[in-house]
Amino acid sequence: MSSVYDVIVIGGGISGLTAAKLLVESGLNVVVLEARDRVGGRTHTIRNKEVQYVDVGGAYVGPTQNRILRVAKELGIQTYKVNVQQRAIHHVRGRTCAFHGAFPPSWNPLVILDYNHLWRTIDEWGKEIPVDAPWKAPHADEWDKMTMKEFIDKVCWTKTAKRFGQLFVNVNVTSETQHVSVLWFLWYTKLCGGTQRMFSVENGGQERKFVGGAGQVSEKLSDLLQDRVKLQRPVVRLDQTGENVTVETLNHEVYDAKYVISAIPPTLTTKIHFNPELPPIRNQLIQRLPMGSVIKTMMYYKEPFWRKLDYCGAMFIDDDNTPVEIALDDTKPDGSCPAIMGFILSRRASALTNLTKEERKKRICEYYAKAMGTEKALHPIHYEEKNWCEEQYSGGCYTAYFPPGVMTQYGR
Numbered sequence: 083m084s085s086v087y088d089v090i091v092i093g094g095g096i097s098g099l100t101a102a103k104l105l106v107e108s109g110l111n112v113v114v115l116e117a118r119d120r121v122g123g124r125t126h127t128i129r130n131k132e133v134q135y136v137d138v139g140g141a142y143v144g145p146t147q148n149r150i151l152r153v154a155k156e157l158g159i160q161t162y163k164v165n166v167q168q169r170a171i172h173h174v175r176g177r178t179c180a181f182h183g184a185f186p187p188s189w190n191p192l193v194i195l196d197y198n199h200l201w202r203t204i205d206e207w208g209k210e211i212p213v214d215a216p217w218k219a220p221h222a223d224e225w226d227k228m229t230m231k232e233f234i235d236k237v238c239w240t241k242t243a244k245r246f247g248q249l250f251v252n253v254n255v256t257s258e259t260q261h262v263s264v265l266w267f268l269w270y271t272k273l274c275g276g277t278q279r280m281f282s283v284e285n286g287g288q289e290r291k292f293v294g295g296a297g298q299v300s301e302k303l304s305d306l307l308q309d310r311v312k313l314q315r316p317v318v319r320l321d322q323t324g325e326n327v328t329v330e331t332l333n334h335e336v337y338d339a340k341y342v343i344s345a346i347p348p349t350l351t352t353k354i355h356f357n358p359e360l361p362p363i364r365n366q367l368i369q370r371l372p373m374g375s376v377i378k379t380m381m382y383y384k385e386p387f388w389r390k391l392d393y394c395g396a397m398f399i400d401d402d403n404t405p406v407e408i409a410l411d412d413t414k415p416d417g418s419c420p421a422i423m424g425f426i427l428s429r430r431a432s433a434l435t436n437l438t439k440e441e442r443k444k445r446i447c448e449y450y451a452k453a454m455g456t457e458k459a460l461h462p463i464h465y466e467e468k469n470w471c472e473e474q475y476s477g478g479c480y481t482a483y484f485p486p487g488v489m490t491q492y493g494r
Contacts, residue, residue, distance in 0.1 A: 087111045090329050090339040092317050095123020098345030099303035099311070100153060106307065113337060114307065115329065117316035117475040121304045123346075124479050127297025128466065133419055135295040136412070138378055138468035139479065144289035146275050150299070154292060157302040161290040162415035166283045168394035173453035174242075175401055184282040186398060188242065196243035201277040203237050208272035216269040217490045226490040230267050231259035245400055252427045253408050254280055256374030257483045266484035283396065283410070293415060316475070321357045347373060349477050367492040370485065373478025375471050377426035377434065379406065379446055382464035386413050386420035388454055395422050397453050404449045405434055405442060422450065435471055442467065 089105050091098045094116030105112045120126070126139040143150055143161065154161070172179045172186035181187050185201075188194050211219040219225065234247040251259045255270065274280040280287055292298060304311045312335075319330040326338040344351060348368045351360075359365065388395050388411075395411025406424035413420045424446055426434055434442055443465045450459035470479035484493065 085113070085335075085337050086326065087113050087337060087339040089113075089341045089343060090115060090327070090337050091343045091345055092329070093123065093345035094118070094121040094300065094304065094311055094313070095345060096125060096150070096153075096300055096303075098123075098343065099300055099307065101343055101345060102307055102310065103303055106310065112307075112310055113339075114311045115315040115317055115331060115337070116311060116313050119314050121311060121313070122297045122300040124470070124476050125296045125300060126468065127295030127301075129295075132464040133380070133382065133421070133466060134414065136380055136421075136466055137291065137296050138380070138466060139296070139470070141291050141296045142288040143292070144279070144287045145285055146279065147287070153303075154299055157299065159298050159302070160293045162293055163290055164283050164288060165389075165411040165413065166394045166396060168389055168392045170394055170396040171398070171453050173397060173399045173401070173449075176452070178453055178455060180393065184278065184284070184286065186246070190240070190242070193240050193242045196238050196240045197246065200234070200237055200243055200247055204268060204271055205276045208268040208276070211265070211269045211272055213269075213273065215494070216265060217494045219265065222265055222490050225265035225268065226263050226488075227486055228264040229260050229486055230262045230264055233264045234259060246398075249398065249400065249407055250277075250281065253425065255483050256376040256425075256428050256431075256478070256480055257372075258428050261372075261483070261485055263484045263486045263489055266489050269489075288410065317354055319355045319357070323357055346475075347371075347477055347482050349373060349482060350475065363492055367488070370488045370492060371482040372485070373476065373482050374480055375428050375431040376479050377431045377442070377467055377469045377471070378479075379424045379426060379442070380412055380421050380466040381424065381443070381446060381450065381459075381462045382419060382421045382466075383458070383462055384420070386411070386417075387456065387458045388422070391454060391456065393454060397422075397424075397450070399449055399453055401449065405430055405445045406449060409450070424450075431469070431471055435469060439465070439467060 088110040089112045091102045091114045094114050102112045102114045124139045127135050127137055129135045169180040230251050234244050238244045248259050315331040318332050321328040327342050329337045348371045351368050397409040399407055405426050407427055409422050409424040412423035447460050
């Protein structure tokens, strides 16, 4: 026999659990079906004696992200500011420049003008894009045919600005500039509050983290929902031919409901058998939205030696062979567990995924030592990493991205 509900939510990440909470508070009978043996989706907090807790998935929040901040406040989860009190580092092919602020400076006035022209163009073009219907932008067809590589080559004059523009795309959507639609990226940047908000720590998207880890948001939502959350229930079939929608899981449990909410990455819906079949455009769309590629790494040290060198731990490493291109201080707010978080992004994640964990750790330490100019970086006391490319129930991280032509042809 099947269980009958008002709403079935597929996916036990923050979106799915928040939707379920709101529906339950409205008096509806809801069940959440989560494929993994945990809730949280692309947020995941690991706990052990070496690190206390660490976010190996999504972690950062900042101004304008009011919905997640409001939910966290309701759940009694506090935030703390990521350390940027000291100088950041821009390490370019063997040379280190220390600076304060979100973006690295340059001695060359042409490069400074080029940086400003790039950020201004992204933000100004983005203003033309309707938030709810990006395909209706005046230049939608033209921009959707163009890749971000073509855009950066067109807008930037200097090699330095072009390389940093590539880093900007790699960091923010964990994909390569030649794979990403300009229309989609401009729209995405606009939704994030613009280039400054998107890339900055202070007063930006990486300003804060959650005390105790971001995984608590989903864990506490799950506690509120109690037995309405079913773990290890991958959905394999969805039938809409009857009066209700019938959903079947991999372990052959059957659930019926009036409505179903899908709160999983679009590409993962290709694993579900639909009856009747999805509309052709939707079916084509979900096959064209790949997930980004990233390995998130955390390097732990006996002490935060970088602060004694007047470095805050934030690093932009511009080198063809570096595994990590961007890093941030990941020390706990009370000063315990000194650590540096580093992202192995996009093509680098793909290239290094076949190395052993120890080999990746060694390469990362070597480049941290070069960037900070100290051998202390070569001697961590613990290392954690999470390769999101191997997660079958995420497909990658941070998010799905739109290649050229997809948004205007299939997105609407």
